[in-house]
Every structure is written in C-alpha cells, then in structure tokens.
Amino acid sequence: xxxxxxxxxxxxxxxxxxxxxxxxxxxxxxxxxxxxxxxxxxxxxxxxxxxxxxxxxxxxxxxxxxxxxxxxxxxxxxxxxxxxxxxxxxxxxxxxxxxxxxxxxxxxxxxxxxxxxxxxxxxxxxxxxxxxxxxxxxxxxxxxxxxxxxxxxxxxxxxxxxxxxxxxxxxxxxxxxxxxxxxxxxxxxxxxxxxxxxxxxxxxxxxxxxxxxxxxxxxxxxxxxxxxxxxxxxxxxxxxxxxxxxxxxxxx
Amino acid sequence: xxxxxxxxxxxxxxxxxxxxxxxxxxxxxxxxxxxxxxxxxxxxxxxxxxxxxxxxxxxxxxxxxxxxxxxxxxxxxxxxxxxxxxxxxxxxxxxxxxxxxxxxxxxxxxxxxxxxxxxxxxxxxxxxxxxxxxxxxxxxxxxxxxxxxxxxxxxxxxxxxxxxxxxxxxxxxxxxxxxxxxxxxxxxxxxxxxxxxxxxxxxxxxxxxxxxxxxxxxxxxxxxxxxxxxxxxxxxxxxxxxxxxxxxxxxxxxxxxxxxxxxxxxxxxxxxxxxxxxxxxxxxxxxxxxxxxxxxxxxxxxxxxxxxxxxxxxxxxxxxxxxxxxxxxxxxxxxxxxxxxxxxxxxxxxxxxxxxxxxxxxxxxxxxxxxxxxxxxxxxxxxxxxxxxxxxxxxxxxxxxxxxxxxxxxxxxxxxxxxxxxxxxxxxxxxxxxxxxxxxxxxxxxxxxxxxxxxxxxxxxxxxxxxxxxxxxxxxxxxxxxxxxxxxxxxxxxxxxxxxxxxxxxxxxxxxxxxxxxxxxxxxxxxxxxxxxxxxxxxxxxxxxxxxxxxxxxxxxxxxxxxxxxxxxxxx
Numbered sequence: 001x002x003x004x005x006x007x008x009x010x011x012x013x014x015x016x017x018x019x020x021x022x023x024x025x026x027x028x029x030x031x032x033x034x035x036x037x038x039x040x041x042x043x044x045x046x047x048x049x050x051x052x053x054x055x056x057x058x059x060x061x062x063x064x065x066x067x068x069x070x071x072x073x074x075x076x077x078x079x080x081x082x083x084x085x086x087x088x089x090x091x092x093x094x095x096x097x098x099x100x101x102x103x104x105x106x107x108x109x110x111x112x113x114x115x116x117x118x119x120x121x122x123x124x125x126x127x128x129x130x131x132x133x134x135x136x137x138x139x140x141x142x143x144x145x146x147x148x149x150x151x152x153x154x155x156x157x158x159x160x161x162x163x164x165x166x167x168x169x170x171x172x173x174x175x176x177x178x179x180x181x182x183x184x185x186x187x188x189x190x191x192x193x194x195x196x197x198x199x200x201x202x203x204x205x206x207x208x209x210x211x212x213x214x215x216x217x218x219x220x221x222x223x224x225x226x227x228x229x230x231x232x233x234x235x236x237x238x239x240x241x242x243x244x245x246x247x248x249x250x251x252x
Numbered sequence: 253x254x255x256x257x258x259x260x261x262x263x264x265x266x267x268x269x270x271x272x273x274x275x276x277x278x279x280x281x282x283x284x285x286x287x288x289x290x291x292x293x294x295x296x297x298x299x300x301x302x303x304x305x306x307x308x309x310x311x312x313x314x315x316x317x318x319x320x321x322x323x324x325x326x327x328x329x330x331x332x333x334x335x336x337x338x339x340x341x342x343x344x345x346x347x348x349x350x351x352x353x354x355x356x357x358x359x360x361x362x363x364x365x366x367x368x369x370x371x372x373x374x375x376x377x378x379x380x381x382x383x384x385x386x387x388x389x390x391x392x393x394x395x396x397x398x399x400x401x402x403x404x405x406x407x408x409x410x411x412x413x414x415x416x417x418x419x420x421x422x423x424x425x426x427x428x429x430x431x432x433x434x435x436x437x438x439x440x441x442x443x444x445x446x447x448x449x450x451x452x453x454x455x456x457x458x459x460x461x462x463x464x465x466x467x468x469x470x471x472x473x474x475x476x477x478x479x480x481x482x483x484x485x486x487x488x489x490x491x492x493x494x495x496x497x498x499x500x501x502x503x504x505x506x507x508x509x510x511x512x513x514x515x516x517x518x519x520x521x522x523x524x525x526x527x528x529x530x531x532x533x534x535x536x537x538x539x540x541x542x543x544x545x546x547x548x549x550x551x552x553x554x555x556x557x558x559x560x561x562x563x564x565x566x567x568x569x570x571x572x573x574x575x576x577x578x579x580x581x582x583x584x585x586x587x588x589x590x591x592x593x594x595x596x597x598x599x600x601x602x603x604x605x606x607x608x609x610x611x612x613x614x615x616x617x618x619x620x621x622x623x624x625x626x627x628x629x630x631x632x633x634x635x636x637x638x639x640x641x642x643x644x645x646x647x648x649x650x651x652x653x654x655x656x657x658x659x660x661x662x663x664x665x666x667x668x669x670x671x672x673x674x675x676x677x678x679x680x681x682x683x684x685x686x687x688x689x690x691x692x693x694x695x696x697x698x699x700x701x702x703x704x705x706x707x708x709x710x711x712x713x714x715x716x717x718x719x720x721x722x723x724x725x726x727x728x729x730x731x732x733x734x735x736x737x738x739x740x741x742x743x744x745x746x747x748x749x750x751x752x753x754x755x756x757x758x759x760x761x762x763x764x765x766x767x768x769x770x771x772x773x774x775x776x777x778x779x780x781x782x783x784x785x786x787x788x789x790x791x792x793x794x795x796x797x798x799x800x801x802x803x804x805x806x807x808x809x810x811x812x813x814x815x816x817x818x819x820x821x822x823x824x
Contacts, residue, residue, distance in 0.1 A: 142326035243588075 002027060002060040004034060006052045007070040014042040015095060016051060019078040023065035023086025023105060031056040062086050063105075067154050069094075072111065080107045083124070097131075099126045102150065112156070121150045121169065131156035134178075137171050138164035147171070147188065163190050166206065182208045185247060203240050205245035221249060255280050255292035256754055258721065261302035262728050264690050266699040267712030271691045272728040274299060274786060279719040282753035285716050295756075300748055301728050305370030305720030307701035307711045308563045309637040310489075310526050311648055313360050314374050314388035314399070319604045320354040320643065324571060324594050326605075327354050333569055335761070336363050336649035336745065346763050353571040353606075353643035361393035361766070363649055365758050368722025368747040370769075371701075371710055374399040375438060375489070375526065375641075376575050378596040379406075380800070382432030386811040389771060394757050396720075398705070398772040399668035400489050401434030402575055403475055405445030407598040410464040413474035415533035419824055422478040425704040426776035426822065429484075433773040433807045433815070435712055436486035436703075436751045437479050440575035441493050442468040445600040448577035454495055457510070458504050468493050471508060480517040482776040485706035487516065487559075489524045495813035496579050498535040501544025504528065505551050508558055516557070517823070520706055527563025527641040531622040535678075538630045541615055541748040542678035545622045559704050564654050565616065566646025567609050573644065577601030598797055609646065611667070617675035624657055624664065625679065628686045631696040637704065651697075652744035656737035658688045658696075663737045687734050690726075707772070722747045729790040770814040777822050 005027050017040040026034055033048025034056065046053065054126040064099035065086040072092035073079070079095075082087045084103040093111040102121040112130035118137045120134075136158050139146035146165035156174035164180075166188040195212040200221070209229060221239035227250055228234070234250035256279040264272050278288040312320075321327070330352035331338025337352040340359070349359035350671075364372060372392075377385045377399040388549045403409050403425060412421035425437060443454045443461035450462050458467040472490065479488045492507050494500035504525065511523040525531070534544035553558065572583060576595060580603025584591035584817055591605040609616040625643065638658075642648035656663045661684075668682055676682060702711030709717045724743045733740045746761025756764050794802040809815065 140326055140329065142324050 002056065002058045002065045003067070004067045005055040005057075005070060006048075008052060008066065008073065008076075009050075011072070012041070012051070012075050014075070016041050016076045017078050017135070018076050019081040021048070021067065022080050022083035022088070023062050023067060024082075024084055026067060027062040027065040027086065028055075028059050030059075031189055047196045064226045074112075074114070080105075083107075091132070099124075102126070115159075118147060118150070118152045120145070121147050121152070124150045126150070127158070128154045131175070132133070132158040135161050135164060136157045137162065137169070145186065157194065162192075163188070176212065182206070182247075200247060200249045201240060202243050202245070203249070204243055204245040205247050208250070209234065210249075212252075214251050217251070254282075254754060255288040255681060256295060256719070256751075257288050257292040258295045258297050258302070258723070260299050261297035261723065262299050262711060263302045264694045264728070265304060265713040266691055266695045267304075267702065268714060270713075272301070277302070277713060277721065278753045279751070282755075284713055284715055284718050284719050295749065297723050299727050300313070301724045301726040301743070302688060302713075303368070303651050303722050303724070304702075304711050304713050305722055305750065305752065306368050306697050306715070307371040307373075307469070307705075307707075308364070308369055308639065308642070308648060309373050309701045309704060310375045310563075310639045311372050311642045312375060312573050312644070313372055313392065314357070315377055315385035316604060317354050317643070318384070318388065319592050319594065320573050320606075321356075323349070323590055324354055324606055325605060327351050327569075327571070329402055330569065333647075333649045333653075333745075336366060337647065339658045343763075345766065352649070353569060353647045355647075357391035358393060358515075359386055361395050361769075362763050365394045365750050365752070366746050366761060367649070367651055367744065368724060368750050368758075369395070370720035370722075370750065370752050371396040371398075371399075371707075373435070373705065376440065376602075377401045377432050377434055377438075378575065378602070379428050379432045380596050380599055380805070382434070382807050383811055386433060386771070386807055390811070390813050392769070393766040394752055394769055396583075396710075396769040396772065398435035400436045400438035400486070401428055401432040402438050402440060402596075402600050403428060404414075404439030404442040404471060404491075405600050406460075407446070407464075407797075409475065410443075410446065410466050410471065413470050414464060414466045418474065418477055418481070418784050419782050420789070421474055422481040422822060422824070423778040423782045424790075425475070425478045426482055426778045427783070427786060427790070429776060432808045433771065433812060435772050435774050435818075436484055437475055437488045438491075438575075439472065439475060439488055440491040440600070441495060441579070442471040442490075444451075444493060445575060446466075446604075447580075447636070448601045449595065452573040453578040454493055457506055458770070461549070465637075472507065472510060473514075476511065476514045478521065479659070480514065480522070481824070482778075482822045483517045484774055484776060485518070485818060486704065487521050487524050489526055491526050491574065491576065492531045495527075495530050495574075495576055496533075498533045498537055498541045499777050501532045501534055501548050504531040504544075504548055508551060511557055512555070512645050514557070518702060518706060521557060521559045523558040524704060525558060525560040527639065527644065528560045528626055529563040529565065529619065529645065530641075532626060538615060541618060543618055543622050543625060543680060544679055545625035545799060549626055552630050552635060553632075554655050555617065556707055559635050559637070559700065560626075561639040561641070562623045562627055563639060563641035563645045564627075565609050565620040566615070566640055566650040566654065567611050567620065568646065569606065569608050570646050571604065571643045573602070573604045573608045575600045575602040575805045577603050580605050583607065591601065597799065598793065611670050612672060614672045614675040614678065617671040618678045621675075621679035623666075625681050625684065627658055627686045627688075627696070628681075633692045634700050634703065636696055637700050638696040649658060652660075652741045655693060655744055656733070656741050658693065659733035659740060660735070660737045661685050661687055662734060663810075686798060689733070719751055721749070721751040723749040768813050770816050771812045772816045772818060773812070774818045774820060776820045779822075779824050782824065
C-alpha cells in the first residue's frame, strides 16, 4: 500500500488545476518525484511541491495507491480526472470537475463538491458525503453523452441538472435535487430519495426513481400503471414523448 | 534583397510538366526566379518531394465555421489526428490551438501550413456577413485567402433575372463582390434559400421560386452570363439543387449540361461544380441508395467546359455547414441532431448541423466511396480539386489520410473490408484499381486550383510565381505509395519545409514563423451610368427591407490585411 498525503501550504484564491493528481500518476513515485509534478496555478505551471506539503508512505502499484487531501481544497479543480484505479480521499470541500472522466478506482469526499462532479465518468465510484452543486454526472458542454458507467453516491443534496445527458452508470442522491434532474438522458439509472422539480425532460432512455415529492411533473409523460421496486410500489410514467423517448420515471 | 536557393529538390510541378526531377529552385524577394547570387541562403532538400504550396479551393474556414464553434463547444477537445487537432498549448511562436472540425482561427493557419498548404478559398460569404468573415480572415496566420460571395437566392439577383436586365445584374454582382471583398460568385441551391424562407425548397432546375417567378436554371444562366460579362477570374461556383438526396445525380448532370452553351470569357472553365460527392447519389430513397458516380464521371469525361471538387467523406465526426437551409433542416430532423439556422435577410439562408460518418452505416460507407470513385473515374485530374469540403465531409487535417486512399488500392481495400456487405453492392469502388501518383496528386491539390481560379502565380514553381513551396519528407524514387502508404501519410501530415513568400514557416513539421497572408478580391469595372441606376434600386431595397443601412454594409479597407485588388474589365 502506498499512501500519499497532500495538504495545501496556504489557502489559494486562484484555482489550481490538479488534473495530474491521481493514483495513476503517483504510484511507485517518491515524495521528491511527486513534488516535481507540474500543475497549473492560474496561468502558470508550478511544481506540486510549491503548493502542497507532500508525504509519502510506502510504494505500490496504482491499485494500491491512496491519495489523501487533508483539509479544505475548495479551490483545487479536476482532482482525480481520468483516474483508472486506486483511491482518493478528500477531507474537506473540493472545487469543480472532481472525478471528471474517471475510469476506475474510488473517490471519497468528506465535504461538499462544486459543479461537474464525476462528469463523463465511465467507471469507478464517487462517494460524496456533503452536498454537490450543478451538473453532477453530466457531459461537457455540447457533448451528447455524459456519465457512461460507474456509480456516484451523494449523501447530501444537489443543485440543478443532475445527470444531464447521462448514458449509463448509476447515481444515488439521498437528499433533494434541484431543477431538471435527468435532462436529456439516454441511459443509466438515477435514484433520488428526496424531492425533485421537473424531472427527466427530453429523456430518451434510462430509469429515474424519485422517492420524495415531485413538483411540476412534465405533461409529456404517459402514465402506464405501476411498478414495484424493492417492495415499494411506484406510479410508472414513460417518456419523454416529445422526443419519442422510452425512459421510465417512477414516482411514489 | 533576400535570396534562397533550394538545392537537390525532387520537383513535381505539373504546370511545367515536371514529374519528380531533381533540380534547384531559386527565390528572390518572395518570388521564384531563374537564378540567384552566391550569397543566397541554401536549403538542402536532400532529394525530397517538392511541390508548390497547396491550395485548398473549397473550404469553410471563416464565417459560418464560427457558428459551428458555437454549437459544438465539445469539438474544442476532440483530438482525432494527434498533432493536427485537439488542444495545443501556446508556444513562443504559436498561439493556443483547440478543435478538430471547427478549430480556432490560428489553428487553421498553422495546420494548413503543416500540411504544406499556403492558400485557401473560403467557399461561402453571405454579403451581409462579409465583414465578420474578413475579421476572421485577419486572424488566420500564414495563409493567403480569398472568398466566394453568395448570390444564388438573392432578391436583387432574382428580380433582375426576372425582369431580364442582364447589364444591371452584372453591375449588381460587381457591387456585391466589392461590398463583400469577394473573389467570385457562389451559388448554393439556387432559389432554395428563398424558398426556405417559406418553409419550402425547390426540387430541380425548373421549379419556380416562390414570389419571384424565376427558376433555378434561369438563376444559374443569368449569373453565369453576368460572370462572363464581368470577365471574373473564377467561373460561377455552384452547389447544385437537391444536394444530399438519393437520385440527385440526374439534377447534377442536367445542371452541367445547361452550361455547354456558356462561352467562358477567359481561359478557364465556364462552370465549377462543388462537392460533387454529395450530388452524385442514385436510387430513389435511403433504402435503395447507391452510387451515381459512374454516370456523373462519364459525363465529366466527355465534357470540357467544367471543373469540380470532391467533398470526400472522412469517417468520424464532421460538422455540416452550408447556405442550403432546407438540407440542413432535413439533416437535423433525420439525425435528431442539434442545429442552427441563419436567415441572411434578402440574401440567403444557412444551417449548421454536426454529424458522424460511420463505416458501419451503409449510407456513409457508400458516400465515402463516391468521393474516391469520382476522383478515380474522371480521367483528367486537371478537371478536379481535391477537397473534403472541410468540415462538411470531414476536417482538412485528414487530407494526408485521404491521399493514401487515392494512391493505394491496397489501402482502399483495407477500409472497404470493414464495410457492411450491403454497402459493397451499392458502390463500384472495389472494382477500380487506378492508383494516383505524386504528379496527379500535385495537379489535384495545387495545379488545377491555379487554373480554375486564374491565379497564375499560385500552385506552380514557374519563374515569377510566388515562392510558396512545400517540401515533403519522401524520396519519390525510393517509395511505393501503393504499399508504403503509412510513410506517405506521415510525410504529408508534417511538411519538412513549408515556405510562404520565401519565408520558412514550417520546418520538420513545426511552425517556424507566422507571417500574415494576403486577401485577394475582385474589383470589376462597370459603366458609371449602369452602376448609378443599380445604386438607386439598392437604396430602395435597403430602405424598405434591410435591417442595416447601405453605408453600414460595405466591408471597408481597414478590415483587409495585405489586400490584393484584382481589377477586371466588364464588357457592356
């Protein structure tokens, strides 16, 4: 097992783009080598060691590498971008694009996440113990496919556009979500335990289960009896008929 | 005085009939000359393939491409051709680059230069949007640029044709070229742009345009007559009716036949038909869709009055952008794709739709084959320009890949082997074993363009021509393109040297310098009395219908960088 502990030397207002900070890039490296990895800070590139205190214990393969961010990194973006294995633990808030395009491994956030958490991820798992902002598990601007695989669990609430353009994988939100969750979905499964507003517009495929209250259910959904999931009976809606969709929306 | 001597170049210059002969090229002050002094800087070409700078005669690189950028922000990240696409950080010599089908302006300049290209022609400038097109031109480094102005669905044009006033029409065209600082007359789906304003289209050459009582055939003939009357350097540049529809090859041939009686006023063709691949479809629907390339190329082989370009399809993501509004609407409905539609007031309508060409789709596979069939079945390469109609058929950065299809039957067979069986019955490509050589390739990428656009100083290495030169890392006598196509692709993807006006802009595939190119535009002379009556008509049009005033419409000289004004003498 290799454990890399990172803590900010001082709080930063200008964002750090930490797209190089993932187990794939850290595995088997010494503290000195990791300190030399360049990250963008504003419009310049700096060695990681200039911005973070780096402690390394052991040396191991990617699968057995764990990165621990101690403290708040709410101005550090793209942590865990494209990671394929290993684990990242963040003990504080994190900035945008955490877990973007992640392929495998696990990210645990013990704080809040900003927008675009787990966008376009194809595998692996993200567990968020706080709240998330906009566009969890969605696609980059203009992209027709957002999250394609893996699982995101949000133990708090999220804001609008949860799982936009989702094509696969699973999202579980234990709290409430904002406007238009599951917009333009093409596949995958979203479970919302709290409340939602105007869910599943333009959904072509996939499943959305909402256990809480739904406000402003779109008129472009056809009711087709009921369906039971895990011993709970839901009203079943199919649509969005506006786009000839075959998505399933289950509401209590 | 700056002098350069390129030694031991294996020159392929069809304009002079030179087919891969080792010789020296002398350059003085940006022009090719017969000899230079002993003080000249020497570049040793080491026997590598040397051609004039490439000239892309039909590409969308300014104007509409910006709408493509808006609706495809995701394109900025696409990196399908490493080194020539995707996000590239700035360097000391270059600015940051993004994109694949719709790269930013700087990337367009750098990437064309890396392919050994030095001149491009933007294929469609709406008069009303010309100023913005020139603003983008200004930001495309290195390349010489020109643009074709759109006239095919223009109210003023259709009215003069309906009222049988050919002299006024010619004067209007001359004014339009000047207002947009354009180089030639582009016609897109004649009449269709206006019909689209009423949610309709024209279906062929003899469908009347709503409210104007003219037919596409009359628009074509009228503008061709005006084009020859003004003695413009380029013939009319036509995107035929019924583009992208099964069975449209018949309309295409009908259009070509119409021009047999048009007499060119200069030593060039009287008609240029563009992206013929999209207009050479047989069958009656997408179910029985098949190639119409044999019929079209048969006709072209027997005709001497026209030239064309390919619109070759490249597999992968593309962005279609055209002033053919109705075809883009149809595309977006069929493909369930996002789209943009622009109404250019009295002049045109246009659309932008992204799409994906998949080798697994039998229609896309046949489209891919049709472009190559046209290139290989038409015997005379001087009649054609190689294009992908970038980015309609695919991005220009794929030209090296496409060259390997033209030069190697083995490479084509490799691609065809992945096609669905159904596609094979619909194409004739597998039965064609012709392989082009470097000489023919040089004709299709430089020589023909020089002739078709009447730019004698471009696309050749004659003394007096611009010193735009590409040296590729290929030793022509030691390579067999039919089998070593990987080497061909690599060499064409990053020129060993690209020279622009005698400046080394690319060395070993990397940008060395980014000088500013020229803008060519045509100023056609019209008698003052005719011009003044046309101006009165225009004043009325602007007052009554346009959202802008006439004085806010013209592209002023300040928008042009290094303009080259080409004067022509009108015959009235």
